[in-house]
Amino acid sequence: MYYLKNRILLLQACLPVLAMALFYLKDASAVNNVNLSIMAVSCVIFVVVPMMAKKFLKNTDEYILPLICFLCSISLIMMLRLKVSLFYAQFRWIVIGMVLMFITIKFADKLLQLLDYPYILGLCAIIIIGSVIIFGTEIGGGLNWIIIGPFQIQPAEFSKLLILGFLATYLQENKNMLNLPNRHWIFLYLPPLRFLAPLVMIWGIALLIFVYQRNLGFALLFFGMAVMMTYAATSNKSYIFLAAVFFILASIFSYMMFGHVRVRVEIWLNPWADPMGKAYQIVQSLFALGYGGFFGTGFFHGSPELIPIVYTDFIFSAIGEEFGFIGVISVIMAYLLIFFRSAKIAFACVNEKYKLLSFGIAGTMLLQAFIILAGDTKLIPLTGITLPFISYGGSSMLSEFIAIGLLLAINAREKNRA
Amino acid sequence: MRNNDINRNMFRIVRVFIILFIILIGNLSYIQIVKSEWYDSNPLNPRIANKENSTLRGDILDCNGKKIAYSENTGKIVKRIYPYGMVFAQAVGYTGTSIGNSGIEQGENANLSGVNMLLHQLGPLEQLFAADKGNNVKLTLDAIVQKAAWDAMGNKRGAVVVLDTNTGAILAMVSKPSFDPNSAAKNWESLRVDKLSPLLNRVTQGMYPPGSSIKPMMADAALQQNVITSDEKIECGPYYDLGNNQKIYEADNAVYGNIDLEEGIIHSSNVMFAGLAVKMGEAGLKKAFDRFGFNDGLQTDFAVESAHLPDFSKLNKGEIAQVGIGQANLLVSPLQMAMLAESFGNQGKMMKPYLVEEVTSPNGGVLQKASPSVFKEVTTPDRADLIESYMKNEVLRGTGRNAAVKGTVVAGKTGTAENSLGADHAWFIGTAQVGNKKISFAVILENSGFGGSEAAPVIKDIITTMLKED
DSSP states (O other), X not given: XXXXXXXXXXXXXXXXXXXXXXXXXXXXXXXXXXXXXXXXXHHHHHHHHHHHXXXXXXXXXXXXXXXHHHHHHHHHHHHHHHOHHHHHHHHHHHHHHXXXXXXHHHTHHXXXXXXXXXXXXXXXXXXXXXXXXXXXXXXXXXXXXXXXTTEEEOHHHHHHHHHHHHHHHHHHHHHHHHTOOOEEETXXXXXXXXXXXXXXXXXXXXXXXXXXXXXXXXXXXXXXHHHHHHHHHXXXXXXXXXXXXXXXXXXXXXXXXXXXXXXXXXXXXXXXXXXXXXXXXXXXXXXXXXXXXXXXXXXXXXOGGGSTTTTTTTHHHHHHHHHHHHHHHHHHHHHHHHHHHHHHHHHHOSSHHHHHHHHHHHHHHHHHHHHHHHHHTTSSOOOOOOOTTTSSOHXXXXXXXXXXXXXXXXXXXXXXHO | OOHHHHHHHHHHHHHHHHHHHHHHXXXXXXXXXXXXXXXXXXXXXXXXXXXXXXXXXXXXXOTTSOEEEEXXXXXXXXXEEOTTTTTTHHHHOOEETTTEEOHHHHHTHHHHHOOOHHHHTTGGGHHHHOOSBOOEEEESOOHHHHHHHHHHHTTOOEEEEEEETTTOBEEEEEEESOOOGGGTTTTHHXXXXXXXXXXXXXXXXXXXXXXXXXXXXXXXXXXXXXSSOTTOEEEEOSEEEEETTEEEEOTTSOOOEEEEHHHHHHTTOHHHHHHHHHHHHHHHHHHHHHHTTTTSOOOSSSOOOOOBOOOGGGOOHHHXXXXXXXXXXXXXXXXXXXXXXXXXXXXXXXXXOBOEEEEEOTTSOEEEEOOOOEEEEOSOHHHHHHHHHHHHHXXXXXXXXXXXXXXXXXXXXXXXXXETTEEEEEEEEEEEEETTEEEEEEEEETTOOOIIIIIHHHHHHHHHHHHHHO
């Protein structure tokens, strides 16, 4: 039984093989030596990497990495299906990401020492996010990218980790202060402003910059991240109330001030007002999901190419069209399982900084998945943000792997200490 | 604040996440399961159309298996070819990515395209059953009859419909002016705005005053409502006086004198039928139109426009008399008039008209076969036979003489309908025995004058051709 339990998590490695077989049946021209070898190599990687991590780190969680490999294999299959050039690139990012993950694991002790300097982390995050305003290039209507040589980097992805580090330490160190209810105002219990200031500053600046950069997805993500971690650290509901008020005010403000925010909201409220123009993407996304139905059209039998730039923001809709409700539920379940396993790590931590940091990493990844999935399905206004481990994108892939490396390292560290 | 406080808070956050994802999955199942069909059929969704284009469209055949429409894969593009050009245009319709479908191409699209939405629900398994060619649709139309009707109409605007009296199968459905479906997409803009409406199927959707061709029905109604008997004679003067200096005259200012109902039909006496209508009154007329199915929405394998009947309760005496001779806000389609004639030739049974004989799969299996059905029993067999005999005599020695064909029996009723658009419309409706088949028909030629001299010869030509080919 133990043998089976451990091997069944390697099944994700079969996915690329199956996909190649389907490719061969449908479009033999897509099956050339290069694609075949990449798929073969990725099969090996998806088996070996979880095993290596287990060897490398005693007692770390053994379910998270196989699940991530499952998501990565879905990503590779979809890239090969949608755009072959991105298939090569995505494979490269996955490999680099995994290497970075091992480097993170190796130097985890040093990296975790950085948590002793929260304000530096916070400052770095603000500088990185802000750097886009100075050095950035606009791609796809958002000013989110810095181009260095052949690479496009989306700095916000990396600042995510820094902000998480800042929040974990700052909140852990100041949670008693933050919970001193020396101001009692109606039903709110608030600490003196000077304790609150750094939190509000970092948080507010990040939001403003993202709204300015038209990066609404990250604005929402950072906001949710901050609320989540503040509540976890302080259990003070006044912050949630304040955050809600702040969120509503900020939403109204940006709706009034920024045309692009207004357009997003209008598309969300009534996509059928301009289904062939502004709302084309979301309408086609809904068509794709609806056409897929319960079972999906089958790999290769849908028309996901009808959705513009389907391989980043709308990759979920492509999966929904060809693999159906069953397929997207599997993907959602994989995210939920990764979250539960990661949350378990957080629960087991003794060190409160690590506890908050690992819960932050887990929650942020799930929140990010939720924001884009809810956007694709018109549950909330669409905000361009990547689907972790599936959407095409180097910055996203690398930062997620670094975060996972950190998470696994914390897990091993805490367990081995006990 | 202890560790387990943080754990408790994290638990609460996990709960919030679970609720968020339940909402997300709920919404997703609404999109993918509940509303799936709605998204599929949305006209802005190109997926079904793309899929249809990926299979070769099935053939449309006439009742003898001659190809009326077929698709040809010429390397890169797939062309839809209509070998008869304009002849079948409105009945068979057109198809094209940019212009959509019409006629049979529209009504039988699911069969022709081979895209089966029921199969689509099977998901990937659909691929096991999907054919690379759509199903073939065999129509009741007979290319020989259709061509004969097309030729007989000449350059006139109007419509001809020929039915099989015993089944309701449509043998010919011609509407002029016409268009070439082979080049419909290319000429779309000019076709769409053409004032002569070539795209309109005048047989099913042309709305015309029936004029005197309504008189067989009036005769049946008068007999049924006992305002006249078959051997009763009525004095028909030069005009019917409505009072207030309003008079209804005979068509050629003739005076028929003391005549019975049969003579009234044979000579198409306006004076007699105006009088009968007034005697029946508004309620009697309404009952007659209801009985003959003019108010029953006809549902069949093509679209049919219902008759526009006047509001009987608001008619004054003059208008009631006008209805008796097929005028006054009364508009009917040629198909309805052919069905009216059919009911007299078929023992009072009006059959449901249909165009699709059978649907076969590319390898020949019959998927669907038409079964004739009675649309409505509108009158008694006795009265039907009686009225038909009047109509036979009209062709033998009355206004319908021009339709007579040697060696067969034709029953008919002419009509000359006044209208607001210019010269009178010429009508001819009736039945005829052609070989072992009994046909019913209606002809209308727009703005071309007398029914007897213009429309009746069209039927003569059609019957002559059919006999020759038989």
